[in-house]
Amino acid sequence: MTNLWPYSEVGHTDEATKELKNLFGGNAPFDTPKPTRLLERVIHIASDTDSIIMDFFSGSATTAHAVMKKNLEDGGRRRFVLVQLPEESRLPEFENICEIGKERIRRAGRKIKEDAGLTAPADLGYWFPLLASGQQQHGKRLLYAGGDPTAGSVLAGG
Numbered sequence: 001m002t003n004l005w006p007y008s009e010v011g012h013t014d015e016a017t018k019e020l021k022n023l024f025g026g027n028a029p030f031d032t033p034k035p036t037r038l039l040e041r042v043i044h045i046a047s048d049t050d051s052i053i054m055d056f057f058s059g060s061a062t063t064a065h066a067v068m069k070k071n072l073e074d075g076g077r078r079r080f081v082l083v084q085l086p087e088e089s090r091l092p093e094f095e096n097i098c099e100i101g102k103e104r105i106r107r108a109g110r111k112i113k114e115d116a117g118l119t120a121p122a123d124l125g126y127w128f129p130l131l132a133s134g135q136q137q138h139g140k141r142l143l144y145a146g147g148d149p150t151a152g153s154v155l156a157g158g
Contacts, residue, residue, distance in 0.1 A: 005038070005041060007035075009037070009041070010035060010037050010038040010041050011035025011036065011037035011038055012035060013032050013033065013034075013035070015035050015037070016032075016033040016034060016035040016036065016062070017030075017031075017032075017033060019033075019035075019036060020033055020060060020104070023104060023107045023108060023111065024103075024104075024107070027091070029060060029089065029090075029091050029094060029100045030059060030060045030100070033059065033060050033062055034059070034062040035062075036062055036065050036066050036069065037066075039062050039063050039065075039066035039067075040066045040069060040070055042066075043066055043067060043070050043078070044070065047070075047078060048076075048078075049071075049074060049075065049076035049077060049078065050076065050077050050078065051078050051079075052078070052079045052080070052081060053067050053078055053079070053080045053081070054080075054081050054083075055080065055081070055082050055083065056083045057083070057084065058082035058083060058084040058101050059084065059097060059101065060097075060100055060101055060104050061082060061100075061101035061102070061104040061105050061108075062104075063080055063082065064080045064082055064101070064104070064105045064108070065104060065105070065108040067079075067080045068105075068108060068109055068112050069108075069112055072112055072113075072116055082101060084097055084098050084101055085097075085098075086098045
């Protein structure tokens with residue numbers, strides 16, 4: 001048994017860049033994204049159909065894309081939690097990297113459903129956990145979640 005994962009099975013940066021260009025109308029917002037197929041392999045090996053997948057350096061949200069694809073593939077109900085510092089974006093249409101990730105999740109979700117021929121709502125693990133930096137209510141920091149990342153509801157306080 002080997003642990004070698006050839007690019008023919010898990011993709012490579014060039015493939016990932018082409019995938020992002022396809023999602024973002026010909027302009028990839030990242031120079032070296034992770035291949036979705038690589039994350040799909042990791043998810044296949046290291047998760048169950050109801051796992052919560054954490055990514056603490058989410059960048060362009062490849063993990064979310066892979067989770068949504070895997071959920072559609074096997075009927076799973078995995079969820080993802082992405083964490084990304086709001087680093088400046090090199091593209092003027094995105095204020096920061098977080099905005100790129102959120103837009104990728106929206107576009108990838110639409111494409112996955114479209115490619116599968118789905119017209120009804122499908123739960124692909126689409127979940128935007130947003131920490132409202134510095135925002136507090138009753139002395140507690142708030143964690144927001146919701147399908148629309150700009151209009152979340154309180155998920156948990158701590």
